[in-house]
Amino acid sequence: MKWMMKGIGVKTLIVGALAGMMVLSMTACSKKQGSGSGTSQGGKPVTITVEVFDRGTDGGKSDPTKNNWTDWIQKKVLEDENIEVKFVRVSRWEEITALNNLMAAGNPPDVCLTYSGELVGSFRDLGGLYDMSPHIDTLLVDLKQFLGPDLAIPGRDFIRRNQDPQTGQIFSIQSKRMNTAQRNIFIRKDWLDKLGLPLPTTTQEFYDALAAFKEQDPGGIGKNRVIPFSMTKDVVWTGGNIIMPFVDPNISSRDLWINTIIDRHFLVPGYKEGVRFLNKMYNDGLIDRDFPLYKDDQVLANLLKSGMIGSICHNWDQIYRESTALLSDLQKNVPGADMVPIDAIQSSDGITHKSAYDMAGVHYFIPASCKNPEAALRYINWLARFENYHFLQVGPEGIVHDIVDGIPKIKNGEGLWIQNSAQNIDYTITMNGLDLGDPDLTARALANAYPWPAEVIANAYTISMRNAKPGPIVPVTLSAAGPVTQTLVDKGDSLLIGAVTASPANFDKVWDDGIADWLASGAEAVRKERAEKYFQP
Numbered sequence: 001m002k003w004m005m006k007g008i009g010v011k012t013l014i015v016g017a018l019a020g021m022m023v024l025s026m027t028a029c030s031k032k033q034g035s036g037s038g039t040s041q042g043g044k045p046v047t048i049t050v051e052v053f054d055r056g057t058d059g060g061k062s063d064p065t066k067n068n069w070t071d072w073i074q075k076k077v078l079e080d081e082n083i084e085v086k087f088v089r090v091s092r093w094e095e096i097t098a099l100n101n102l103m104a105a106g107n108p109p110d111v112c113l114t115y116s117g118e119l120v121g122s123f124r125d126l127g128g129l130y131d132m133s134p135h136i137d138t139l140l141v142d143l144k145q146f147l148g149p150d151l152a153i154p155g156r157d158f159i160r161r162n163q164d165p166q167t168g169q170i171f172s173i174q175s176k177r178m179n180t181a182q183r184n185i186f187i188r189k190d191w192l193d194k195l196g197l198p199l200p201t202t203t204q205e206f207y208d209a210l211a212a213f214k215e216q217d218p219g220g221i222g223k224n225r226v227i228p229f230s231m232t233k234d235v236v237w238t239g240g241n242i243i244m245p246f247v248d249p250n251i252s253s254r255d256l257w258i259n260t261i262i263d264r265h266f267l268v269p270g271y272k273e274g275v276r277f278l279n280k281m282y283n284d285g286l287i288d289r290d291f292p293l294y295k296d297d298q299v300l301a302n303l304l305k306s307g308m309i310g311s312i313c314h315n316w317d318q319i320y321r322e323s324t325a326l327l328s329d330l331q332k333n334v335p336g337a338d339m340v341p342i343d344a345i346q347s348s349d350g351i352t353h354k355s356a357y358d359m360a361g362v363h364y365f366i367p368a369s370c371k372n373p374e375a376a377l378r379y380i381n382w383l384a385r386f387e388n389y390h391f392l393q394v395g396p397e398g399i400v401h402d403i404v405d406g407i408p409k410i411k412n413g414e415g416l417w418i419q420n421s422a423q424n425i426d427y428t429i430t431m432n433g434l435d436l437g438d439p440d441l442t443a444r445a446l447a448n449a450y451p452w453p454a455e456v457i458a459n460a461y462t463i464s465m466r467n468a469k470p471g472p473i474v475p476v477t478l479s480a481a482g483p484v485t486q487t488l489v490d491k492g493d494s495l496l497i498g499a500v501t502a503s504p505a506n507f508d509k510v511w512d513d514g515i516a517d518w519l520a521s522g523a524e525a526v527r528k529e530r531a532e533k534y535f536q537p
Contacts, residue, residue: 046375047084049109051099053426054089058298059323061420065089068416069392069427081382083375092426093296096486103128103367110370111379113362113429118262120162120172120363122482129171130366130373133163136170139377143384143430147176151359152473153537161360164477173380175361175425178433179446181316181464182355183241184341188310194218200344203245203277206311210286213310219334221308228310229281230288230300235496236264238300241313243274245345245353253472258530260471261523262481262488266495270348272511278500279507292497301326307334316341316464320450320457321422322412328451341463356468361432362425384430386437393423393434407441410434410449423449474537480529484522491518 052064064070065087077083088109090098095114102108103123114120123129136144136159147158156163163170185206192199192209195218200206210228217223231238247270259267266272281287288309294300303309304319304326312318319327319339330337347353366376382388394401394408399417401408412418425432434449436442447454447461481488495514502510519527 043082045078045082045084046372047086048111048370048372048375048379049086049088050111050379051090051109051113052087053092053095053113053421055092055420055426056296059325060414060418061323062416062418064420064426067418069395069419069424072391073427076388077379077382081375081378083379085379096489100486106369108367108369110372110376111364111366111429113364115362116262116485117162117172117363118478118481118485120365120482121477121479122485123365123367124171125479125482128368130368130370130376131169131171132173132366132377133168133170135374135377136160139374140381140384142381143173146384146430147173152470153475156475158359161475162363163475165475166477172363172365173430174363175430175432177357177359177361178431178435178442179461180357180359180470181461182357182468183237183313184316184318184460184464185241185313185344186311186319186339187342188213188219189338189340190336191218191310199340199342201342203345206342206344207281207286210281210310211284214285219307219310225308226310227288227303227308228286230303230309230312231291232294232297232300233292233493233497235275235278235500236492238313239278239496239500241354242278242345243271244355245347246270246274246277247347247353249347249349249351249353254534254536257472257474258527258534261526261530262485262492264488264492266492266515266518267523267527275496275499275511276507279502279504282500283504287500292501297324305329305333307337317450317457317460320452320460322410322451323419323422341460343463343466352467354464354466354468356465356470358470358473362429364429380430383428386435389428389431389435390437392428395419404448405444407445407448408436409445411451474534476533476535478526478529478533481522481526484526487521488518488523488526491521 054064055061057063070087074085077085090102096116096119099108099112099114099119120129132140140159144157144159150156150158150161153161158176159173160170161174162172187200187209189199191213195212195216197209197212198205200209212218213228214223214226217226219226244265247265247268251269256268259265261267278287288303300309300312301324304312307330318324327339330339343352345352364380366373370376394410395413395417397403400413400419401410403409410423420426423434434442434446436445444454447457450457491514495511495518498514499507499511
């Protein structure tokens with residue numbers, strides 16, 4: 001790549017950008033963990049079913065229920081725990097609908113996972129979940145030790161993050177994020193260079209750069225084909241780093257928490273103005289006109305790789321991932337092309353505020369219909385042992401990783417060894433992100449897990465985490481959102497698409513009418529419950 005950071009050592013970058021956070025999130029982690037209930041159970045094997053996300057097979061991905069990883073899991077769990085595991089696929093992009101259907105039909109997997117806490121709350125309120133609290137100190141010893149303390153709620157173990165404060169019951173546990181970076185805005189640096197423009201550092205400079213892309217066609221692809229900025233129908237995510245800085249930076253934790261509905265900030269002061277800015281970009285011809293048609297990343301990825309897109313907003317490392325091959329394929333198709341992260345969209349206080357993840361990730365739970373809940377718990381606990389999740393993350397040497405300077409460097413395995421998700425997070429459900437048992441090694445390995453110079457990855461991480469923070473955590477049991485989650489997701493998507501594509505003169509009406517409908521469709525009831533149950537932790 002042309003673009004490289006100058007004058008800063010790789011070790012300083014890696015440790016400074018990554019290791020500090022990991023020291024905190026891994027305080028309870030060690031390579032040798034307690035044995036828990038890890039002895040094999042005698043007699044006939046017990047069979048359980050386990051959900052796994054299906055992300056499709058584009059890009060060489062394998063069948064998520066039948067590959068070398070699932071074969072390894074099945075063989076080792078049978079040896080260690082005398083448990084036979086069968087995997088059940090659930091679409092990553094339609095998980096809420098799919099799980100609702102499976103639960104309603106009475107045949108969900110014995111171990112389920114979802115990113116929707118509201119969906120878990122709905123199942124809980126309907127009596128559909130198994131209470132795991134009696135087994136925390138018996139069947140889940142390794143998991144408890146691995147997860148460690150909850151950094152957001154002092155004095156509480158992370159394994160109890162979702163504990164009901166009144167009853168003490170625990171119907172779901174969340175994975176621990178080893179990396180809390182969320183998104184970055186990426187821009188074509190080679191286009192900027194051809195136009196003599198610097199990397200944008202302000203909102204206006206970002207807008208002006210996109211306008212220059214449109215008017216001057218620095219890639220020589222034809223003005224009618226240039227897409228200055230593209231996103232998908234998931235505007236919340238693929239427009240997030242443009243919208244969120246418009247949120248009032250002085251909002252109180254209370255108001256922010258109360259008005260954040262199913263992880264959407266539509267009701268938070270300032271969010272509307274962020275959407276208005278996207279509306280301006282769209283009406284000025286700077287946003288892909290067809291973005292409402294892109295239900296997933298596939299079309300966007302193809303357009304970017306072909307050299308037509310000037311900028312995107314996505315996962316903090318999206319263009320560098322070997323599984324997506326966005327930047328590498330772009331450079332194959334367009335010699336000299338380059339894309340880099342920028343930190344440009346400012347809040348009213350002049351700071352580039354961003355969102356970061358809380359350390360809590362995907363929810364996993366056991367439905368009440370499970371016939372062998374103890375076996376399901378033993379499987380979850382088995383996943384928390386270093387020897388098991390470590391292999392799933394790095395795989396066999398020479399195939400999925402090489403040792404570089406004493407540290408595993410992950411590479412994209414081929415065929416049945418391909419990792420359908422980064423570090424196999426769809427199988428290592430107790431954690432999201434790489435863990436080598438030592439913060440410094442993990443930080444260095446994270447940067448080495450890409451086919452790009454380590455300092456490039458460290459820079460992307462640093463930009464994503466600069467001025468970034470997670471939302472407030474309030475440990476209460478909520479119920480109102482559960483039954484209306486899918487409705488609010490769908491209507492929220494339509495609201496954002498309609499507002500972004502509206503004429504400037506009609507923007508306020510489209511937004512205000514959409515918000516009124518969103519509130520009437522359940523968001524107001526959710527906000528009311530959050531207001532009633534809020535307390536300062």
